[in-house]
Amino acid sequence: MCLIVSDRPLVAAGVYTTNQIVAAPVVLSRSRTPSATVRAVVTNSGNANACTGEQGDADAKAMCSQLASLVGCEDTDVLVMSTGVIGQLLPMEKVKSGIDQCFGRLASNETSFVEAAEAIRTTDNARKTESRDMNLDGKTIRIAAMAKGAGMIAPNMATMLSVICTDASIAPDEAKAILTRVANASFNRVSVDGHTSTNDTLLLLASGDEAPLSGDSLCLFEKELTELAIHLAKQLVADGEGATHVMQIHVSGASNDKSAETIAKTIAASPLVKCAITGGDPNWGRIVSAAGYAGEPMQPAKVSLRVCEELIYENGSPRKFDAASLSATMKSNNEVAVDLCVGDGKGTATYWSSDLTTDYVRFNSEYTT
Structure with missing residues (x-):
C-alpha cells in the first residue's frame, strides 16, 4: 500500500491506458482528472482490480472514500491506482487495514518518499525514482517522481504506474496538456513486450498556490519534466523482465x-x-x-x-x-x-x-x- 497526501488542494492531471479493457481504478481516476482540488492518491500493488465487474468498481470507490475520511476531504478529491494480477477481487479487509496503517506513517521526508516508491513495485527489480530542482523566475521549483513497471510494457505506456509531484503552480487544463505531451515523448516511446496493460496511469500533482506558470517559464518547466520522464521511462525498459540491454x-x-x-x-x-x-x-x-x-x-x-x-x-x-x-x-x-x-x-x-x-x-x- 502507498499513500500520497497533500495538506492543501492539488492541481492533478492524468494520462491513462489506451486498452479497451480498463481496470476499475483507471475508470475512477480518469473521471476525476483534471482537477484543482485533489488531496490524495491511494495505491495498492499485487492486485490490479481489473476485470472485476461491479464489485471492483465498488472496491475502488471504497478505497477513495476511506482515505477521504482520514484526510478530511471529499471522496472525489482522492485518486486510486492498482497494479498486479488481473481478474481477482481485492482482499478489502487487508486493503482497509493497509490504508489505516499507511496513514499513520505519513511523513514529509525522503525516507517516506522512498518507502512509497518501494510499495508500488510488483515484478520490478528496483524502485524507480527521479528528481529535479530548477530555477524559474528567481524561485526554486522542485519535481520528484516515482514509477513502477517491468513487464506488459508497450506503447501506449505500460503496466506502469507513475506519480510526478511538483511545487510548481500550473492551471488544470495546462497540466493535462503538458502531461499528454510529456507522455508522448517518454512513456509512450518504450516497449518491452508489445503488451499494453489495463492499468496504466501517469499522474501529475502540482501544489503551487501562486500565479500559474506561463510563457517561457512554462516551456522550461515542460522541458525539464520531459527529460525527467524520459529518464524514468528508460528505467522501465532497463528493468524489463529478464532484460540485459x-x-x-x-x-x-x-x-x-x-x-x-x-x-x-x-x-x-x-x-x-x-x-x-x-x-x-x-x-x-x-x-x-x-x-x-x-x-x-x-x-x-x-x-x-x-x-x-x-x-x-x-x-x-x-x-x-x-x-x-x-x-x-x-x-x-x-x-x-x-x-x-x-x-x-x-x-x-x-x-x-x-x-x-x-x-x-x-x-x-x-x-x-
Whole structure:
C-alpha cells in the first residue's frame, strides 16, 4: 500500500491506458482528472482490480472514500491506482487495514518518499525514482517522481504506474496538456513486450498556490519534466523482465515525425531484432527489414544504419565492418544505439526497447499476470 497526501488542494492531471479493457481504478481516476482540488492518491500493488465487474468498481470507490475520511476531504478529491494480477477481487479487509496503517506513517521526508516508491513495485527489480530542482523566475521549483513497471510494457505506456509531484503552480487544463505531451515523448516511446496493460496511469500533482506558470517559464518547466520522464521511462525498459540491454532506436529521414515514430516502434517490437541485441549480433538485415514492413514510406536506396555509432549499412547496401569487434561492443554496453536513416525527409523519432532473453520467457511462463 502507498499513500500520497497533500495538506492543501492539488492541481492533478492524468494520462491513462489506451486498452479497451480498463481496470476499475483507471475508470475512477480518469473521471476525476483534471482537477484543482485533489488531496490524495491511494495505491495498492499485487492486485490490479481489473476485470472485476461491479464489485471492483465498488472496491475502488471504497478505497477513495476511506482515505477521504482520514484526510478530511471529499471522496472525489482522492485518486486510486492498482497494479498486479488481473481478474481477482481485492482482499478489502487487508486493503482497509493497509490504508489505516499507511496513514499513520505519513511523513514529509525522503525516507517516506522512498518507502512509497518501494510499495508500488510488483515484478520490478528496483524502485524507480527521479528528481529535479530548477530555477524559474528567481524561485526554486522542485519535481520528484516515482514509477513502477517491468513487464506488459508497450506503447501506449505500460503496466506502469507513475506519480510526478511538483511545487510548481500550473492551471488544470495546462497540466493535462503538458502531461499528454510529456507522455508522448517518454512513456509512450518504450516497449518491452508489445503488451499494453489495463492499468496504466501517469499522474501529475502540482501544489503551487501562486500565479500559474506561463510563457517561457512554462516551456522550461515542460522541458525539464520531459527529460525527467524520459529518464524514468528508460528505467522501465532497463528493468524489463529478464532484460540485459536497452535499445535506443533513432529514426531519421522519414516523411514526417509520425512516420518515423511508426518505423521506430516496429523495430522496437520485433522479436528478431530484440534477440539480435541480446546476442550482440549486428544483424542489419533484421533491423532494415523490420523498418520495411512498418508500412511507412521509405527510400530504399537512401537507407543507412549505424549500430553503436558504427556505419554497417549505407545507401541501400551493406558495408564491410568488423563484426566480432562490433558484437563485443554491443555485449559490453547496457545501452545499444540503433540509428536508422530511411530517406531524406525531415521526420525523426526516438524509441527505447529492451532485448528479449530466455529469462523473460521463463519468468512469464511461470508467473500469473
